[in-house]
Amino acid sequence: MLATVRVPAPAKADHVIVGALQRDRDPIGERTLYVNREPAGTVTVTAVTRLRGNRSRLDLAEPLTTDVATETELGRGLLSRRRLHDLRHASASIQLQEGIDLALVALVSKRLGHSSPAITGALYAHLLRPAGQHAAVAVANAVPRSVRVATPT
Template identity: 55%
Template sequence: MQVIARRVGLCTALVRPADRGATTLTVGRRHRPPEGAWTVYRDREPCGEVTVLGCTRRRGAGAVLHLAGPLPFDLAAGVELGDDLLPRQRLHGLRHSNASIQIREGVDLALISKRLGHSNPSITARLYAHLLRSTGQAVAETVVRAVPRRVMRPSHPQSTHNDHRSASE
């Protein structure tokens, strides 16, 4: 599971540290063509960007990436290059993410429950109650917008303060 999640947004990871001012990065296996602009991630948190112009293959699966300009910061081995990296997550966590997305998008709770293999929708409702509250609020607001309103107008015009002036003014 981790391999799949990693490959979704990962270009590569550094196998050797790189100092500020370097114009090349030594990386391991590449999951995508390396040419282009890449976000640099330390511990899955973005910390900068580099632009790769090309690469030279190394022995094995590695490569040396050639940068468009000098590296603006020091990088340790293990730093990753990619875009929108998925967080490290267990397979069971993806199950919860799937259910959360379905609830947010308004999929019927009975259908979600069936797809998750719960014996009845009340189990799903109990597990995801925190999400159902916000979804319920959104549904209520949708209904309020859909119900036509009759504009109430007064049956006789109300006088204003200025209408009660005396003739002497």
């Protein structure tokens, strides 16, 4: 992704205002507009003007054909429908849901870069509940019970 639109632009506008540009990418050239990670059209950026703060004005070769809303992304090539954060969350969810022992939550926490296992536990508590239920059932099954035989009356 090159940048995200920060100010809505109406159809026929000759520029868009975007947030911080990726420093290692030249914004000049043809770019794809993405709405909800789906391609929605193309634009050709001809010039860049840095604005106050971390915004930039991208001048376009041709006016926009449709309205462009905020959070529309500009990029080159097809973007993944999954963000890296989504993959990170999925990894943690799978590990915890598959019964990673509570003692190993520290390992999951370390892999995710959380400052403490308490943060991981708080964020993924809903996945730890089934593990707690399994543990409770295992303990209950381990406790011997007397068998009561019904006496005939």
